Amino acid sequence: MSLLAIRDVTRVFGGLVALDGVSFDVHEGEIFSVIGPNGAGKSTLFNIVSGFDQPTSGSVSFAGREVAGERPHRLVRSGIARTFQNTQLFEELTVFDNVLAGTFPVTRAGVVAAALRLPRARREDRLAREEAHRLLRMVGLDGEADTLAEDLPHGLRRLLEVARALATSPRLMLLDEPAAGLDSAETRELASVLYRVRDAGATMVVVEHDMGLVMEISDSIVVLDRGCKIAEGPPMLIQKDPAVIEAYLGEEAGDDA
Amino acid sequence: MSDRTRRFAQSGGAVLAAAAVLALPLVVTDRYLLKVLTFVGLNVIIVAGMAVLFGYAGQVSLGHAAFTGIGAYTCGFLTARAGWPWMTAVAAAVALSALGGLALALPSLRLRGHYLAMATLGFSVIANIVFVEAKSLTGGNDGLSGIPFASVGPVRLDTPWSNYLLVWGAAVVVVALVSGIVRGRPGRAMAALQGSEMGAMACGVDPVRVKVTAFTLSAGLAGLSGALFASAVGFVSPTSFALETSIILLAMVVLGGTRSVAGPVLAAVALTLLTYIDGLIPGLSKTTVAALQDWKGDIYGVVIVGVMLFVPAGMAGLARAWRRKSRSVTGAGEAA
Ligand SMILES: Nc1ncnc2c1ncn2[C@@H]1O[C@H](COP(=O)(O)OP(=O)(O)OP(=O)(O)O)[C@@H](O)[C@H]1O
Numbered sequence: 001m002s003l004l005a006i007r008d009v010t011r012v013f014g015g016l017v018a019l020d021g022v023s024f025d026v027h028e029g030e031i032f033s034v035i036g037p038n039g040a041g042k043s044t045l046f047n048i049v050s051g052f053d054q055p056t057s058g059s060v061s062f063a064g065r066e067v068a069g070e071r072p073h074r075l076v077r078s079g080i081a082r083t084f085q086n087t088q089l090f091e092e093l094t095v096f097d098n099v100l101a102g103t104f105p106v107t108r109a110g111v112v113a114a115a116l117r118l119p120r121a122r123r124e125d126r127l128a129r130e131e132a133h134r135l136l137r138m139v140g141l142d143g144e145a146d147t148l149a150e151d152l153p154h155g156l157r158r159l160l161e162v163a164r165a166l167a168t169s170p171r172l173m174l175l176d177e178p179a180a181g182l183d184s185a186e187t188r189e190l191a192s193v194l195y196r197v198r199d200a201g202a203t204m205v206v207v208e209h210d211m212g213l214v215m216e217i218s219d220s221i222v223v224l225d226r227g228c229k230i231a232e233g234p235p236m237l238i239q240k241d242p243a244v245i246e247a248y249l250g251e252e253a254g255d256d257a
Numbered sequence: 258m259s260d261r262t263r264r265f266a267q268s269g270g271a272v273l274a275a276a277a278v279l280a281l282p283l284v285v286t287d288r289y290l291l292k293v294l295t296f297v298g299l300n301v302i303i304v305a306g307m308a309v310l311f312g313y314a315g316q317v318s319l320g321h322a323a324f325t326g327i328g329a330y331t332c333g334f335l336t337a338r339a340g341w342p343w344m345t346a347v348a349a350a351v352a353l354s355a356l357g358g359l360a361l362a363l364p365s366l367r368l369r370g371h372y373l374a375m376a377t378l379g380f381s382v383i384a385n386i387v388f389v390e391a392k393s394l395t396g397g398n399d400g401l402s403g404i405p406f407a408s409v410g411p412v413r414l415d416t417p418w419s420n421y422l423l424v425w426g427a428a429v430v431v432v433a434l435v436s437g438i439v440r441g442r443p444g445r446a447m448a449a450l451q452g453s454e455m456g457a458m459a460c461g462v463d464p465v466r467v468k469v470t471a472f473t474l475s476a477g478l479a480g481l482s483g484a485l486f487a488s489a490v491g492f493v494s495p496t497s498f499a500l501e502t503s504i505i506l507l508a509m510v511v512l513g514g515t516r517s518v519a520g521p522v523l524a525a526v527a528l529t530l531l532t533y534i535d536g537l538i539p540g541l542s543k544t545t546v547a548a549l550q551d552w553k554g555d556i557y558g559v560v561i562v563g564v565m566l567f568v569p570a571g572m573a574g575l576a577r578a579w580r581r582k583s584r585s586v587t588g589a590g591e592a593a
């Protein structure tokens with residue numbers, strides 16, 4: 001059984017059909033990529049799966065449960081974490097505090113427990129801090145723990161968002177253009193982080209324009225163009241697919257060298 | 258390591274400050290000064306709650322004086338007219354103010370943008386009309402008098418000293434509890450929300466729930482302050498809870514700064530003392546005092562706008578920036 005099943009998902013904005021009857025399955029343990037030219041509907045799809053948007057019609061089921069229309073903070077609790085195409089970091093907080101914030105859904109202390117500094121709240125806090133440190137090491141940001149997010153070099157901001165998403169302890173990670181703006185060394189580092197994430201047991205859906213990275217890391221790929229699914233399959237086949245080449249030639253000819 | 262030392266020094270400093278505040282009546286013999294200092298403590302209680310609401314949850318309230326009023330009238334009416342025991346009346350006062358906060362926040366926070374600020378402004382005005390018009394409960398413009406002193410069992414707190422201790426004892430406890438909240442998980446959720454609402458939602462934070470919680474909490478603390486005010490002074494009237502008071506409270510928390518409890522508390526102390534400056538500094542000329550009184554509202558308004566424009570993170574933000582700078586300088590020194 002698939003972890004994520006997208007069925008006939010359509011999203012209409014006014015007169016614009018951003019997603020048009022899209023269906024596919026993501027299986028547990030996979031790195032699954034969604035690619036397509038600008039405006040294809042990739043981010044819209046992510047917004048729907050993570051609860052930031054709702055489909056006009058169609059269904060999204062996660063671990064066998066219908067989740068379309070559920071609120072984002074609830075979906076995080078059931079195991080769907082995401083990063084954003086435009087990073088949504090807590091700029092005035094430190095790198096460490098950004099990741100610590102990600103432990104929110106896996107901790108419990110409420111206002112009363114925190115106010116009275118109850119032992120269970122303190123224990124939970126200590127564990128959350130240890131976890132945040134561990135994740136910073138995992139993505140290679142442990143040296144920047146005290147840096148404010150706004151002062152972090154551009155290439156590291158996306159890694160921070162990945163670490164924060166990991167802190168929610170997800171079963172499914174949605175990464176929206178994690179390599180955007182990274183240089184080739186940073187992209188290599190990102191790839192190795194993603195492998196580590198997969199080895200830790202999370203399934204990933206990646207939206208990415210860097211075809212080198214996509215072809216290297218993906219087990220399976222779906223191609224969207226103007227809201228429609230035009231191809232699906234392993235990297236080897238997608239690279240040769242005439243419909244895909246056609247869609248990309250129209251958009252970014254010569255960009256693929 | 259140094260972080261831990263700093264936190265240790267901070268809690269040490271907080272304990273010392275609390276001890277000093279509670280020991281103050283040993284040296285202060287002037288009744289007027291003691292009364293002013295009691296008012297300072299009452300404002301500290303309100304501002305500690307507003308520090309959570311503004312500095313962490315990022316919400317502006319122009320209505321907290323109204324919640325103080327609800328607490329004051331509830332406690333006053335229940336003890337003076339209905340004969341309730343003091344403790345029960347205070348608990349009811351806190352509960353009613355918190356409930357008022359919840360009733361106001363729930364609908365306005367479901368809407369986006371500045372609806373809450375607008376709603377609190379309207380609430381403040383309406384509450385004041387009710388305080389004036391509901392004469393059978395509030396005594397109208399003449400106010401509610403004959404409110405008994407605080408008493409627990411056989412112990413009656415009927416001296417300025419005991420009232421000072423009551424208010425500041427409560428203030429110390431409130432500041433300690435609030436610090437726990439903002440340093441713990443709820444405070445992290447609020448700071449996240451202020452940083453990026455979408456980012457916070459991606460961390461499992463429910464924005465409406467967090468903001469409503471912060472608002473209810475701060476309304477309840479304002480109510481507590483009002484209840485203590487009523488029993489310490491023995492008299493409440495509508496003017497104490499007018500919009501101007503709400504503006505002064507907002508000025509304190511804005512000046513004090515974001516993501517800090519100490520900043521707003523210090524600002525509350527400073528700005529409350531400023532309000533009573535005529536009585537505290539005897540040499541001040543009559544015209545100066547009159548000018549200060551006339552322009553009070555405007556001065557606080559200018560403080561709010563000025564700070565929000567030029568130092569949006571307030572004194573606490575300046576302190577943070579300064580600490581970072583000094584740390585990065587020593588850090589570079591160590592690395593070299
Ligand atoms: N909230 C919205 N309201 C109206 N139109 C929208 C909205 N969100 C997206 N769209 C439109 O839907 C289409 C798909 O947008 P989407 O952001 O999903 O594309 P994308 O595949 O992520 O593109 P990119 O590669 O540029 O990020 C675009 O034409 C976009 O303008």
Ligand SMILES: [Mg+2]
Nearest residue numbers: 042043044085
């Ligand atoms: Mg996109």
